[in-house]
Amino acid sequence: xxxxxxxxxxxxxxxxxxxxxxxxxxxxxxxxxxxxxxxxxxxxxxxxxxxxxxxxxxxxxxxxxxxxxxxxxxxxxxxxxxxxxxxxxxxxxxxxxxxxxxxxxxxxxxxxxxxxxxxxxxxxxxxxxxxxxxxxxxxxxxxxxxxxxxxxxxxxxxxxxxxxxxxxxxxxxxxxxxxxxxxxxxxxxxxxxxxxxxxxxxxxxxxxxxxxxxxxxxxxxxxxxxxxxxxxxxxxxxxxxxxxxxxxxxxxxxxxxxxxxxxxxxxxxxxxxxxxxxxxxxxxxxxxxxxxxxxxxxxxxxxxxxxxxxxxxxxxxxxxxxxxxxxxxxxxxxxxxxxxxxxxxxxxxxxxxxxxxxxxxxxxxxxxxxxxxxxxxxxxxxxxxxxxxxxxxxx
Amino acid sequence: xxxxxxxxxxxxxxxxxxxxxxxxxxxxxxxxxxxxxxxxxxxxxxxxxxxxxxxxxxxxxxxxxxxxxxxxxxxxxxxxxxxxxxxxxxxxxxxxxxxxxxxxxxxxxxxxxxxxxxxxxxxxxxxxxxxxxxxxxxxxxxxxxxxxxxxxxxxxxxxxxxxxxxxxxxxxxxxxxxxxxxxxxxxxxxxxxxxxxxxxxxxxxxxxxxxxxxxxxxxxxxxxxxxxxxxxxxxxxxxxxxxxxxxxxxxxxxxxxxxxxxxxxxxxxxxxxxxxxxxxxxxxxxxxxxxxxxxxxxxxxxxxxxxxxxxxxxxxxxxxxxxxxxxxxxxxxxxxxxxxxxxxxxxxxxxxxxxxxxxxxxxxxxxxxxxxxxxxxxxxxxxxxxxxxxxxxxxxxxxxxxxxxxxxxxxxxxxxxxxxxxxxxxxxxxxxxxxxxxxxxxxxxxxxxxxxxxxxxxxxxxxxxxxxxxxxxxxxxxxxxxxxxxxxxxxxxxxxxxxxxxxxxxxxxxx
Numbered sequence: 001x002x003x004x005x006x007x008x009x010x011x012x013x014x015x016x017x018x019x020x021x022x023x024x025x026x027x028x029x030x031x032x033x034x035x036x037x038x039x040x041x042x043x044x045x046x047x048x049x050x051x052x053x054x055x056x057x058x059x060x061x062x063x064x065x066x067x068x069x070x071x072x073x074x075x076x077x078x079x080x081x082x083x084x085x086x087x088x089x090x091x092x093x094x095x096x097x098x099x100x101x102x103x104x105x106x107x108x109x110x111x112x113x114x115x116x117x118x119x120x121x122x123x124x125x126x127x128x129x130x131x132x133x134x135x136x137x138x139x140x141x142x143x144x145x146x147x148x149x150x151x152x153x154x155x156x157x158x159x160x161x162x163x164x165x166x167x168x169x170x171x172x173x174x175x176x177x178x179x180x181x182x183x184x185x186x187x188x189x190x191x192x193x194x195x196x197x198x199x200x201x202x203x204x205x206x207x208x209x210x211x212x213x214x215x216x217x218x219x220x221x222x223x224x225x226x227x228x229x230x231x232x233x234x235x236x237x238x239x240x241x242x243x244x245x246x247x248x249x250x251x252x253x254x255x256x257x258x259x260x261x262x263x264x265x266x267x268x269x270x271x272x273x274x275x276x277x278x279x280x281x282x283x284x285x286x287x288x289x290x291x292x293x294x295x296x297x298x299x300x301x302x303x304x305x306x307x308x309x310x311x312x313x314x315x316x317x318x319x320x321x322x323x324x325x326x327x328x329x330x331x332x333x334x335x336x337x338x339x340x341x342x343x344x345x346x347x348x349x350x351x352x353x354x355x356x357x358x359x360x361x362x363x364x365x366x367x368x369x370x371x372x373x374x375x376x377x378x379x380x381x382x383x384x385x386x387x388x389x390x391x392x393x394x395x
Numbered sequence: 396x397x398x399x400x401x402x403x404x405x406x407x408x409x410x411x412x413x414x415x416x417x418x419x420x421x422x423x424x425x426x427x428x429x430x431x432x433x434x435x436x437x438x439x440x441x442x443x444x445x446x447x448x449x450x451x452x453x454x455x456x457x458x459x460x461x462x463x464x465x466x467x468x469x470x471x472x473x474x475x476x477x478x479x480x481x482x483x484x485x486x487x488x489x490x491x492x493x494x495x496x497x498x499x500x501x502x503x504x505x506x507x508x509x510x511x512x513x514x515x516x517x518x519x520x521x522x523x524x525x526x527x528x529x530x531x532x533x534x535x536x537x538x539x540x541x542x543x544x545x546x547x548x549x550x551x552x553x554x555x556x557x558x559x560x561x562x563x564x565x566x567x568x569x570x571x572x573x574x575x576x577x578x579x580x581x582x583x584x585x586x587x588x589x590x591x592x593x594x595x596x597x598x599x600x601x602x603x604x605x606x607x608x609x610x611x612x613x614x615x616x617x618x619x620x621x622x623x624x625x626x627x628x629x630x631x632x633x634x635x636x637x638x639x640x641x642x643x644x645x646x647x648x649x650x651x652x653x654x655x656x657x658x659x660x661x662x663x664x665x666x667x668x669x670x671x672x673x674x675x676x677x678x679x680x681x682x683x684x685x686x687x688x689x690x691x692x693x694x695x696x697x698x699x700x701x702x703x704x705x706x707x708x709x710x711x712x713x714x715x716x717x718x719x720x721x722x723x724x725x726x727x728x729x730x731x732x733x734x735x736x737x738x739x740x741x742x743x744x745x746x747x748x749x750x751x752x753x754x755x756x757x758x759x760x761x762x763x764x765x766x767x768x769x770x771x772x773x774x775x776x777x778x779x780x781x782x783x784x785x786x787x788x789x790x791x792x793x794x795x796x797x798x799x800x801x802x803x804x805x806x807x808x809x810x811x812x813x814x815x816x817x818x819x820x821x822x823x824x825x826x827x828x829x830x831x832x833x834x835x836x837x838x839x840x841x842x843x844x845x846x847x848x849x850x851x852x853x854x855x856x857x858x859x860x861x862x863x864x865x866x867x868x869x870x871x872x873x874x875x876x877x878x879x880x881x882x883x884x885x886x887x888x889x890x891x892x893x894x895x896x897x898x899x900x901x902x903x904x905x906x
Contacts, residue, residue: 028743030743034728106729109729109733
C-alpha cells in the first residue's frame with residue numbers, strides 16, 4: 001500500500017514538474033532568424049502597419065566563408081537582410097514573416113525599435129503593446145522615433161554601410177552617456193513613464209545625416225509624448241538641459257561662452273546631481289531645481305582666458321549663469337508649447353506633498369504650464385587637465 | 396570469512412581426503428597424499444633416511460615453486476640425515492615427531508597437525524609437510540618462498556613530492572610497507588581467506604584505538620557473507636562489499652600508495668589487502684576523497700588547496716559543459732551573448748546533424764580515443780593522438796561534419812574528466828544522463844538532472860557513514876580537508892564518525 005502511494009506521488013510530482021516548466025522547444029540555432037531590430041511605419045497606400053525587420057544573415061554567402069582555401073578560415077562577416085510586410089496587427093505581421101524568411105523570427109537579441117513620427121503622432125501604444133506583452137521579446141530593447149523620414153529608411157542604411165545597423169544603434173545608446181544629448185530609453189522605461197502619474201514619456205530622436213553623399217544615422221534630441229501621442233520634439237542641445245533637470249546626466253561636455261558671448265571653454269562633466277523640490281510660495285506652486293555638477297576644464301579657446309587655476313571661480317560663475325538660462329529656456333518651452341510634464345514634476349509633488357497631489361492630480365495638465373520654476377545650478381571645476389593655465393603665445 | 400567456515404564446504408578433492416585419516420605407516424601417508432594430488436606434476440615427495448639410525452624413516456612433501464629449496468635442504472633434510480639418533484637416550488618411534496619439531500628442524504614456524512585437511516591446505520600454501528614413520532601426525536614447516544616483483548613507483552598515482560614506493564602483488568611485502576610506517580602495537584592485522592576455490596589470503600588492517608568498532612564489525616560480517624570462487628584483485632571485493640550496488644560512484648576507496656593507506660588508517664579508516672593485488676581498499680569512503688591525492692598533504696597548503704578546487708571545478712565542468720552547451724544552443728538562445736550566438740550559428744550553418752547528435756557522436760569518439768589510448772601498447776600510442784587531433788578534430792570541422800564549438804566543448808569535457816582519475820567512470824555516466832535530460836527539457840532539464848544527482852549523492856552511505864558527510868557544513872573544522880586542504884597544525888580533530896573512538900589527533904605545533 002505504501003509502495004503504491006509512493007509510486008503515485010512520484011508520478012504526480014513528475015507530471016507537475018515536467019508539464020509546468022513553461023516554454024521550451026528544441027530549435028537549432030541555424031533554424032531561427034535572429035532579429036536585430038525593427039522599424040514600424042504606416043503603409044502609404046492603405047494605412048496599415050508596415051513592419052520592417054532587420055535579420056542577421058548566417059546562411060547567406062557572407063563574404064569569403066564559402067571558399068576558405070587555406071585552413072578553416074571562416075572569418076565571420078556580419079551581414080543582414082531586411083524584410084517588410086504590412087498587416088493589421090503586429091503579431092499578425094510577425095507570424096506572417098515566416099512566409100518571407102522561411103524561419104521563425106527570434107526576438108531575444110533585438111536591440112532597436114524605430115517608430116516613425118507619423119505613427120508616433122497617431123499613438124504609439126497600438127504598435128508596441130505586442131512587444132511588451134509577448135513572451136519571446138525582451139523589454140530591454142531601445143526605442144527610437146525617426147524624424148522626417150520613414151523609419152525603414154534608417155534600416156536600409158545597412159546596404160551602404162555593410163554592418164548590422166540595429167546593433168550599431170544599440171552601441172550608440174550604450175555610449176550615449178558620454179554625450180548626453182538624447183535620453184537613453186528602453187521599452188521598459190518608456191512604459192514606466194507612460195504608466196506613472198505625473199510623468200510624461202520621452203524617446204530619443206533618430207535622423208539620417210547626409211554629408212558628401214554619405215548617409216549615416218545620427219541620434220540627437222528627443223520626442224515628447226503626451227499620453228501615448230507624440231506632441232513635439234527637442235533639439236540635442238535642449239535635450240541635454242532637459243536631462244540635467246531629469247537628473248539623467250552622467251557625462252558629456254558643457255560648452256561655456258565668455259562674457260562677450262563667444263564660445264570659450266569646454267567643461268567635461270564628471271558627475272551631476274539634480275534635486276527637484278516642490279513648495280508653495282504665496283499660494284502658487286513653485287518647483288526648485290538645484291543641481292550640483294562636478295566638471296573638469298578641458299578646453300580654453302582664448303590665449304588669456306585662463307591665466308591660472310585661481311581664476312576658475314569666474315568660469316564657474318559663467319557656467320552657472322548659462323546653465324540656468326538654458327534650463328529655464330527648455331522648461332518654459334515645454335511648459336508653453338507642449339504642456340507635457342516630461343520632467344516628472346508631478347511625480348516630485350506626489351512624493352513630497354502627497355496630500356496636495358490628490359487635489360492637483362486631476363487637472364495637472366492645466367497646472368503644469370503655470371508652475372513657477374526656480375533653478376539653482378552649482379558648477380565646480382575640479383581639475384584643469386594636464387596644465388593649470390592657458391597656452392601663452394610668445395612674442 | 397573465517398577459516399572454520401571455509402572447512403565446512405571444501406571442494407570435492409578435499410572432501411575425499413577428509414574421509415581418509417592419517418596412519419602410523421609412512422608409506423600409507425605418502426600414498427594418501429599422492430592420491431590427493433594425483434595428476435599434479437608439481438608435487439614433490441622426498442624420503443629421508445637417517446645415517447645413524449636405520450629405523451628412522453621420514454617423508455617430506457612440498458610443492459615445487461612455492462617453497463624455498465635451499466631452506467628445505469639446509470634446515471630440514473640435512474639435520475634429519477646427519478643427526479645421530481642413536482645417541483638419543485630414550486629413542487622410540489612414538490612421540491618422535493615432537494623431538495624433531497623441537498630439536499632438529501631449523502625452521503621458525505612449525506606446527507603439528509593430525510587432520511589431513513590441515514596438512515593439505517598447508518601444502519598448497521607452500522609449506523612443506525614432514526611425516527615420520529610410526530607417527531600418525533604431520534609436521535607442517537613454513538618454507539614458503541617465491542619470486543616477487545620489486546617495490547616500484549606506483550604508475551597510477553604518480554606524484555612529484557612524497558614517497559615513491561608502491562604496493563606489490565605480495566601480501567607480506569605490502570603489510571611490511573604499512574607496518575614500517577606505523578610502528579605501534581595498536582596496529583592490528585586480521586587475516587582471513589576468501590574464495591571458495593582459490594582460498595585467497597586477505598588482511599584487514601586498522602588502528603585499534605582509532606577505528607570505529609561498529610564499522611569493523613560490519614566489515615567482518617560482510618566479508619563472511621562473500622561467496623565467490625576466486626578473487627584476482629581487490630576490485631572484486633570492492634564490488635562485493637560495497638553499499639548501493641547500483642550507484643556509479645565508488646563506495647570503497649582504493650590506492651596503490653602505502654603512504655595514502657597509512658594516512659587513511661591514521662584517520663580511523665580500515666584497510667583491506669589481498670594477496671596478489673597491489674591495490675589496497677580503504678573504507679568507509681567519502682565523496683571528498685575522490686578529489687584528494689596524497690601529494691596534497693606534502694605540498695604547500697595554498698597550492699594544494701588550489702589544486703583541490705581545480706579538481707572540484709573540473710568535475711563539475713566535465714558533467715555540465717555538453718548539457719549546458721546543448722541547452723543554450725538548442726533551447727535558450729536568448730541567454731547567449733549576441734555575438735557568441737552569431738558565431739555559433741555561423742559555425743553550425745553547414746553541419747548536417749542536429750546538435751544532440753553532434754554531441755553524442757563527438758563524446759563517443761572521445762571515449763573511444765581515451766579507451767584506445769589506455770589499451771594499446773605504448774609504441775603505437777602516437778598513432779591514436781595523431782588520428783584524434785588531426786582527423787577527428789581539424790578535418791571533421793573543415794569537412795563540416797561537426798562544428799568547431801562542439802570540438803571545443805568535447806575537448807574541455809575530455810580534459811576535465813581526466814583531472815579526476817577516480818571519477819572518470821561516474822562522470823561519464825552522469826555526463827550522458829545530463830546531456831539526455833538537457834536534450835529533453837533544455838536548461839530546465841539540466842537543472843532537474845543536477846538536482847537528481849545531488850539527491851542521489853546525499854542518500855549514499857558507505858558502511859553507515861554518509862557519503863557526503865559534512866559537505867553542506869560551513870564550520871571551519873568540517874571543511875578543513877575538503878575543497879581546501881588546511882595547514883596541518885589546524886587539523887586537530889579526526890573526521891567525526893570515522894575515527895569515533897578518539898577524536899583528538901596530534902596536529903603538530905603551529906610554527
